[in-house]
Amino acid sequence: MKRRTLLASGAAAAALGLTGLPVLAQDTKTKVGFIFVGPVGDGGWTYQHNEGRLAIEQEFGDSVETMFVESVPEGPDAVRVMTDMALKGANLIFTTSFGYMDQTVEVASKFPNVKFEHATGFKDAPNLATYSARFYEGRAVQGHIAGHMTTSNIIGYIGSFPIPEVIRGINSSYLAAKAVNPDVQFKIVWAYTWFDPAKEAEAANVLIEQGADVILQHTDSTAPQAAAQAKGNVITFGQASDMAEYAPSPRVSSIIDNWAPYYIDRTRAVMDGTWETHQVWEGIGDGMVKIGEISDAVPAEVKASAEALRDSIAAGETHPFTGPVNKQDGSVWLAEGEKADDGTLLGMNFYVEGIEGDIPS
Amino acid sequence: MDLSAINPILLLASLMVAATPILLAAIGELVVERAGVLNLGVEGMMITGAVCGFIVATATGSPWLGFLGAALGGALLSLLFGVLTQFLLSNQVATGLALTLFGLGLSALMGQSYLGIRAPAFPDIHVPLLGDIPVIGPIVFQHDPMVYVGLGIVAGVWWFLNRTRAGLVLRAVGENHDAAHALGYHVRRTRMLAIMFGGACAGLGGAYLSLVRVPQWTEGMTAGAGWIALAIVVFASWKPGRLVLGAYLFGGVTVLQLNLQAAGVAVPVEYLSMSPYLATIAVLVIMSAGRAPGSLGRIFHAAR
Numbered sequence: 067m068k069r070r071t072l073l074a075s076g077a078a079a080a081a082l083g084l085t086g087l088p089v090l091a092q093d094t095k096t097k098v099g100f101i102f103v104g105p106v107g108d109g110g111w112t113y114q115h116n117e118g119r120l121a122i123e124q125e126f127g128d129s130v131e132t133m134f135v136e137s138v139p140e141g142p143d144a145v146r147v148m149t150d151m152a153l154k155g156a157n158l159i160f161t162t163s164f165g166y167m168d169q170t171v172e173v174a175s176k177f178p179n180v181k182f183e184h185a186t187g188f189k190d191a192p193n194l195a196t197y198s199a200r201f202y203e204g205r206a207v208q209g210h211i212a213g214h215m216t217t218s219n220i221i222g223y224i225g226s227f228p229i230p231e232v233i234r235g236i237n238s239s240y241l242a243a244k245a246v247n248p249d250v251q252f253k254i255v256w257a258y259t260w261f262d263p264a265k266e267a268e269a270a271n272v273l274i275e276q277g278a279d280v281i282l283q284h285t286d287s288t289a290p291q292a293a294a295q296a297k298g299n300v301i302t303f304g305q306a307s308d309m310a311e312y313a314p315s316p317r318v319s320s321i322i323d324n325w326a327p328y329y330i331d332r333t334r335a336v337m338d339g340t341w342e343t344h345q346v347w348e349g350i351g352d353g354m355v356k357i358g359e360i361s362d363a364v365p366a367e368v369k370a371s372a373e374a375l376r377d378s379i380a381a382g383e384t385h386p387f388t389g390p391v392n393k394q395d396g397s398v399w400l401a402e403g404e405k406a407d408d409g410t411l412l413g414m415n416f417y418v419e420g421i422e423g424d425i426p427s
Numbered sequence: 428m429d430l431s432a433i434n435p436i437l438l439l440a441s442l443m444v445a446a447t448p449i450l451l452a453a454i455g456e457l458v459v460e461r462a463g464v465l466n467l468g469v470e471g472m473m474i475t476g477a478v479c480g481f482i483v484a485t486a487t488g489s490p491w492l493g494f495l496g497a498a499l500g501g502a503l504l505s506l507l508f509g510v511l512t513q514f515l516l517s518n519q520v521a522t523g524l525a526l527t528l529f530g531l532g533l534s535a536l537m538g539q540s541y542l543g544i545r546a547p548a549f550p551d552i553h554v555p556l557l558g559d560i561p562v563i564g565p566i567v568f569q570h571d572p573m574v575y576v577g578l579g580i581v582a583g584v585w586w587f588l589n590r591t592r593a594g595l596v597l598r599a600v601g602e603n604h605d606a607a608h609a610l611g612y613h614v615r616r617t618r619m620l621a622i623m624f625g626g627a628c629a630g631l632g633g634a635y636l637s638l639v640r641v642p643q644w645t646e647g648m649t650a651g652a653g654w655i656a657l658a659i660v661v662f663a664s665w666k667p668g669r670l671v672l673g674a675y676l677f678g679g680v681t682v683l684q685l686n687l688q689a690a691g692v693a694v695p696v697e698y699l700s701m702s703p704y705l706a707t708i709a710v711l712v713i714m715s716a717g718r719a720p721g722s723l724g725r726i727f728h729a730a731r
Contacts, residue, residue, distance in 0.1 A: 105646035107535065107542045137647060222689070228696075253432075255688045256696045262650040263641040265681075268445060272685040275441070276432045287648075289641045292545070296642070311543045426696035 096337050098122055098329075099156035100134035101147060103163035104261040110286035111260065111306040112136065114323045115162045115185075121326035122333050130333060140165025148173040152180045158336045160329070161185065163260070164229055170194060181341050183332060186231055188412055190343055197328060200349030201231065202238035202411070203379045204321030205282075206386035207357050208303045209239030210375050211319060212280040213247035214368040215301055222273025223254045224266060224283040224290060228426045230414040232284045237418045238386045239282055242375075244420060252421050253278055263289035274300055281316075291317055301363065308358040319372070320358030328354065347408065350380040387411065392419035432690045438682055439566045443574055446678030448473070448632040448640065448649075451577045452656035453663075453670055454584055455628025461588060461665055462621035463601035463722035467523025468508055469629050470653025471530020476501040476630025477637035478534040481541055481644040490549040490638050494573065494631055497638075501630020502623040504530055509622040513615045516726050527653070535646045546642040549573075571639050573631070578671070580628065585667040597621060601720035604727040614727050629653065662707060664717030673707060680706045 100119050104112040119132050133156065138147050144166050151159055152173060158181045161170045167187035174182040174194040182194040190196050212221050221243060225232050236254060243250045253276060255269045266285050270293035273281060281302045283290045288309050294300040294316040302312065304320025328346075335341040348354035357376050360369045378384040389400030394417040400406060417425060452469050459466050479500025484493025508526050511517045554568035588594040599607040600617045608614050632652070637644050655677065663669035684699040692699075 105535065107538065107646035109543055109645055113542075253689045253691070255685055256700070258696075258700045259650070261647070263643075263645050263648045264445075264448070264636055264650060264652065267641050268441070268682060269685050271441060272682065272689050275434060275437045276686070276689045287641075287645050288543075288643060289645075292642050311545065423691045 095129060095131045096126070096158070096333065097154070097156045098130055098132045098333055098336075099151040099154075099159040100132065101138050101144060101151070101159065101161045101163075101166060102134055102136040103138065103140060103165070104286050105136050106134070108261055108286045109288045109307055109309065111323070112162070112286065114306050115160070115325055118325035118329040122329050125330045126333065126337075129337070138166075142169070144169040145173055149176070152177045156180060158183065158333060158341075164231060165227075181332075181336055188345070190345055192343055195332075195343045196345045198231075198347050199323055199325075199354040200347060201321055201323075201355060202234045202386055203349040204355045204357055205235040205238040206242040206379065207372055207376050208282060208319065208321065209242030210246055211303075211360070211364060211368060211372050212239065212282065212301075213243030213245070213250050214371075215318070215364065216243075216247065216250065216280050218277050218279045219247065219249045220251050220253060220277040221280045221282065222270070222276075222278030223252055224269045224273070224281065224285050225254055225256045226260050226285050227258060228256060230412060233417070233425060234411055234414045235282075235284055236421065237414065240421055241391065241418060242386060254421075254423055256426060257285055259285065261286045263287040266290050267293045270294060270302075271297075288312065304358050310358070313359070314361035315363040317361070318363045319360045322356040322358050324354055324356050347412075350376060351382060393417070394419055394421060430690055430692070433686045436562060436565050438686055439679075440569070441682045442675060442679040443567070443570060444640070444678075445682050446674040447574050447577050448635040448652055449656050449659060449677060450581065450671065450674035451573075451632035451635060452629045452653055453659045453674060454577075454581050454667065455625035455632075456656055456660045457663070457665060457667060457670055458584055458588075458597070458628075459621050459625035460660060460723055461601045461720055462597050462618050463604055463720050463725065463727075464512065464618050464622055465519045465523065465724040466505065466508055466526070466622060466625060467520060467657065468505070468526025468530065468653075469625075469656050470649055470651065471527035472501040472504050472626045472629035473530075473633035473636075473649045473653045473656075474534040474647070475504045475530045475537075476633030477648060478538045478541070478633075478644060479630065480634025481546060481637040482537065484546055484634075484638055485541065485544055488547050490547055493546070493638050494634050497630040497634030498627035499630070501626040501628070501633065503626070504533075505622050505626025505629070506619075508626075509619045513618055513622075513727075516728060519724050519726075531647065538644045538646060541644045542646075544643065546638045546644075549639050549642075573635055573639060577631075577635075581667050581671055588667070598720070601722055604722045604725070608727070608729055614729075618727075629656075632656070659707070661719075662712075665720065666717065672710075676710055677703050677707045 102112045106116040135147050138144050160183045162185045164186045170184045171189050184196050186198040187196050266287050267289040270281050270290035274297050279300050283305050291302050291312040294302045301318045302316040304317050306323045308320045309317050385405040387406035389404040390402045391400040393399045476497035480493040480497030483496030484490050511522050512519050551571050558564045558568040596612050600614050604614045659673040663673045680703040684702050
């Protein structure tokens with residue numbers, strides 16, 4: 067560790083020396099870097115971020131150069147990868163997983179002239195912006211369909227890590243499912259990984275064996291879809307990507323992370339010199355979250371009501387977290403008609419009333 | 428907490444499936460190590476097998492041909508390791524690690540156009556008569572054929588190592604390559620064949636993931652299974668029988684911890700997630716580890 071710190075600080079010192087120099091003539095291209103948590107071929111989360119990277123190349127052609135490193139572990143090693151990218155002359159670096167938060171803050175403080183963008187976190191700086199999508203809006207639509215479709219009334223949920231974003235998704239889908247089906251029960255399994263196809267398949271199988279006929283996932287591979295397909299009569303939802311290869315069934319709909327417009331905007335801002343730090347959190351209404359085509363496996367009236375819910379969320383008329391909602395311990399969280407504030411949602415660390423089990427701490 | 432939700436029959440049945448890829452890769456590595464070679468490239472050979480198997484299976488529509496392709500792919504990659512370590516006398520640890528990195532990259536490249544495609548179906552077989560035995564039938568005799576192929580390979584390896592002359596020669600090469608050489612045995616040839624067998628088995632293990640377990644190709648899908656296989660070889664103290672035990676224990680606790688989670692058992696999830704690793708280490712340490720083959724990892728050159 068000590069040696070690494072030494073190396074990092076040495077690298078930073080070198081970089082600080084470099085950044086004082088005038089920009090060399092051949093460096094006219096804007097360089098955009100990406101740090102990915104999984105492989106670009108995961109078919110889910112990282113795949114979708116990479117689509118955004120490709121969209122930047124499409125949009126700006128020869129005036130940009132993009133680079134990426136995939137399967138970077140969340141933790142100290144990410145510092146090395148980000149530092150390396152900054153030293154290679156990246157002007158803008160997107161770090162695309164929650165677990166890179168503190169590392170991004172650390173590296174951003176060493177490279178004041180490089181712009182950083184961290185996905186799904188909450189720490190910012192003058193050269194570090196955060197961006198995230200309101201996935202929980204999509205989760206509400208999924209929960210609505212799930213509550214209607216389940217016959218066993220058991221819905222399985224594959225969680226990755228017990229972080230606020232995942233807990234938000236569980237709560238949002240539970241409330242929406244409960245609203246249309248009071249008997250619904252959630253079984254939650256934590257995989258402790260974002261991406262491990264064998265483990266995800268295993269988790270899906272276990273949930274199905276324990277009676278779940280709907281599987282919701284917050285992990286990045288399509289393995290749960292395949293597991294559900296093998297079992298038949300189990301429905302799933304695409305996660306991050308459309309996962310359309312499993313339509314019309316088991317995949318009956320999906321949440322699609324649409325990063326491309328945002329990535330193009332921010333790259334343009336760096337080119338124009340108008341880039342400023344911000345904290346954005348956009349949902350269905352802004353187009354950052356999309357609901358994939360609801361397939362014919364869903365009855366027409368359920369499809370219609372799910373689409374109505376989607377549109378009403380997009381228009382800002384419905385908020386998935388609207389009172390009366392109690393916390394799991396029975397204490398009041400939201401009064402009748404009260405909407406959750408973003409601060410509580412961003413730091414969410416409790417289940418709502420009716421969900422069984424404890425959040426791992 | 429509702430333990431009644433856990434069906435022990437289904438749990439034991441999925442244990443056999445969960446253990447199979449690790450078992451396949453580990454039995455191959457066991458033979459390699461008994462021949463005195465340490466190949467840390469299991470993960471790389473597995474993932475290469477996974478992608479080769481997937482490509483062949485989708486091209487031909489036959490999972491069986493896919494498994495054959497996977498075995499060939501794994502063996503070819505291991506041949507690279509064999510040439511480097513046995514003929515060019517490179518360091519086995521470094522070469523093995525490089526093989527893993529190379530395999531991960533190569534497989535990602537080969538699999539580029541196979542993302543999001545489904546593998547052809549590989550139906551379970553219901554063994555006649557035996558599959559109808561209550562309780563035992565669904566646990567043991569209603570799996571896909573590769574589960575039995577894996578167990579067959581383990582039995583074959585045990586028989587080969589303990590009951591055949593060639594197996595004795597292989598063990599002699601692994602215990603003391605100078606003595607084996609002095610007796611006129613072909614150390615390099617024996618080791619090359621062992622290395623290729625190990626590669627083929629690792630390839631089968633990888634293909635079990637891409638054709639049966641997950642039935643699709645995703646980059647990095649082995650997610651560390653090769654390293655578990657390596658550990659299980661050591662814990663099994665290089666004995667095929669204990670290897671089955673180790674693999675089943677690991678697979679079993681993996682499945683059990685997910686079942687306990689879903690049933691809402693009030694044990695902290697982190698402990699549950701750790702449990703497969705802890706249980707594997709604990710049991711196999713209690714069983715007392717044996718001695719490693721005498722020439723394991725040492726470079727052989729006839730002139731020395």
